[in-house]
Amino acid sequence: MGIESQCGLKMLFFPLMAHGHMLPMLDMAKLFALRGVEATILTTPANAHLVQPFVDRANDSGSVPGPMRLLLVPFPPDTGLPAGCENLSSIPPEEMPNHFSRFIDATEKLRGPFGGVLRELLPDCVVTDMFFPWTYDAAAELGVPRLVFHGLNLFSLCIADSFDRYRPLERLSAEASSLVIPGLPHRVELLTSQIPSFEKATGGLARGLQESESKSYGVLVNSFYELEPDYARHYREVVGRRAWLLGPLALCHGDGHDNAGRRDACLEWLDSRSRGSVVYVCFGSMSDFSAAQLREMALGLEASGRPFVWVVRKGGKEWAPEGFEERVGGRGLVVRGWAPQIPILNHPSVGGFVTHCGWNSSLEGVSTGLPLATWPLFADQVYNEKLIVEVLRIGVSIWRNEEDRGDDGVVAAAMIRKAVEELMGRGEDARERRRRARELGKTARRVVGRDGSSYNDMSNLVIELVDKKAKQFK
Numbered sequence: 321m322g323i324e325s326q327c328g329l330k331m332l333f334f335p336l337m338a339h340g341h342m343l344p345m346l347d348m349a350k351l352f353a354l355r356g357v358e359a360t361i362l363t364t365p366a367n368a369h370l371v372q373p374f375v376d377r378a379n380d381s382g383s384v385p386g387p388m389r390l391l392l393v394p395f396p397p398d399t400g401l402p403a404g405c406e407n408l409s410s411i412p413p414e415e416m417p418n419h420f421s422r423f424i425d426a427t428e429k430l431r432g433p434f435g436g437v438l439r440e441l442l443p444d445c446v447v448t449d450m451f452f453p454w455t456y457d458a459a460a461e462l463g464v465p466r467l468v469f470h471g472l473n474l475f476s477l478c479i480a481d482s483f484d485r486y487r488p489l490e491r492l493s494a495e496a497s498s499l500v501i502p503g504l505p506h507r508v509e510l511l512t513s514q515i516p517s518f519e520k521a522t523g524g525l526a527r528g529l530q531e532s533e534s535k536s537y538g539v540l541v542n543s544f545y546e547l548e549p550d551y552a553r554h555y556r557e558v559v560g561r562r563a564w565l566l567g568p569l570a571l572c573h574g575d576g577h578d579n580a581g582r583r584d585a586c587l588e589w590l591d592s593r594s595r596g597s598v599v600y601v602c603f604g605s606m607s608d609f610s611a612a613q614l615r616e617m618a619l620g621l622e623a624s625g626r627p628f629v630w631v632v633r634k635g636g637k638e639w640a641p642e643g644f645e646e647r648v649g650g651r652g653l654v655v656r657g658w659a660p661q662i663p664i665l666n667h668p669s670v671g672g673f674v675t676h677c678g679w680n681s682s683l684e685g686v687s688t689g690l691p692l693a694t695w696p697l698f699a700d701q702v703y704n705e706k707l708i709v710e711v712l713r714i715g716v717s718i719w720r721n722e723e724d725r726g727d728d729g730v731v732a733a734a735m736i737r738k739a740v741e742e743l744m745g746r747g748e749d750a751r752e753r754r755r756r757a758r759e760l761g762k763t764a765r766r767v768v769g770r771d772g773s774s775y776n777d778m779s780n781l782v783i784e785l786v787d788k789k790a791k792q793f794k
Contacts, residue, residue: 338408347569366406396429413608453532465537505550538562596671614639620736689761
């Protein structure tokens with residue numbers, strides 16, 4: 321059995337309470353449990369319904385030699401957040417700017433309960449979210465190594481290091497419309513309007529994240545070496561941090577996903593479409609488009625003439641052009657609310673993915689071998705677009721500069737139609753994009769299998785932690 325047998329390690333996983341952070345860390349905990357690690361997930365009571373079914377299914381499957389379990393700590397009271405808010409994903413997007421910092425401040429009040437869990441459990445290692453820098457001190461007091469989980473790729477982490485190392489914003493003129501990021505393996509140029517606000521932050525949380533990461537045992541990344549080899553080397557050799565690439569984490573469920581056998585109506589709709597003909601459109605759980613922009617999206621998808629599945633988070637039909645759903649008829653399916661994204665992306669009739677470039681979604685698209693049309697909204701999504709379009713060359717940008725948007729920031733239907741046609745087209749460029757995407761999809765599935773790069777990175781980390789534990793008892 322080797323490393324897949326009971327290895328005697330106990331690990332504690334503490335994700336940020338947000339769907340995009342919790343789900344990949346749950347997948348990661350399951351992968352460690354498959355190696356014989358006793359994996360415990362820590363969260364708050366209002367998030368238990370997201371974690372407990374996952375834990376139960378993993379334990380009941382009979383494939384997890386290392387048991388998984390859930391521990392709860394109460395969410396702090398008097399946070400200034402809406403009543404009952406214990407998950408960032410429950411905050412409406414339009415209220416996020418006001419509540420994000422309050423939420424992060426509230427989680428820091430969990431320092432005491434977290435320390436109590438550490439003293440009781442005495443794990444051999446803790447994996448905590450990047451937004452929990454204070455967990456380093458609590459773990460260090462007990463001699464427990466802390467691994468940082470980033471919901472980012474190494475490309476984005478290298479860009480963040482470049483901003484910190486070279487301070488290019490300090491030399492940027494007020495008239496400049498773009499900025500070339502210095503010191504990277506590739507030329508990466510950003511519009512000044514695209515530079516995320518966190519790159520402009522120098523104190524408080526930003527400083528705490530950098531300091532705690534530099535002192536921690538290392539970083540776990542939901543990516544794989546073959547996807548970004550130049551940046552894996554750059555991060556390890558130039559940034560100087562230890563990193564284990566364990567992804568794509570969602571592939572811990574095999575070809576499907578952890579949907580407990582659910583068969584969704586939109587999957588049945590896809591069964592009736594021809595292979596590779598459908599474009600899937602989804603912008604994540606935190607997108608907040610105006611009614612005017614949603615109308616332009618509808619008109620652009622209609623004008624493209626392509627079959628589509630479009631997931632719209634906003635309820636109602638107040639944004640829909642008159643007669644839109646009747647005109648697209650059986651060619652287009654509008655899903656309001658939630659859709660089973662990974663099964664949809666894996667469906668043979670889907671041939672392209674229009675995405676907001678959140679890293680989880682981007683990597684899911686890569687893993688299924690699909691070309692992407694990119695529309696980043698905020699934060700690291702801008703960097704992910706650069707990786708997808710300019711480095712990997714498996715995507716097309718929906719808009720490229722400020723002139724592509726109206727004075728109100730709305731991207732016109734014609735731009736959306738053009739991007740969909742380019743994504744799903746039959747020209748040489750489109751065929752090459754699809755070929756590169758298919759090859760990356762095959763590689764993504766290979767690296768998580770036995771002797772793949774991600775499989776071996778996890779094996780090496782488990783062996784290292786086992787050896788570290790053994791030396792403590794000599």
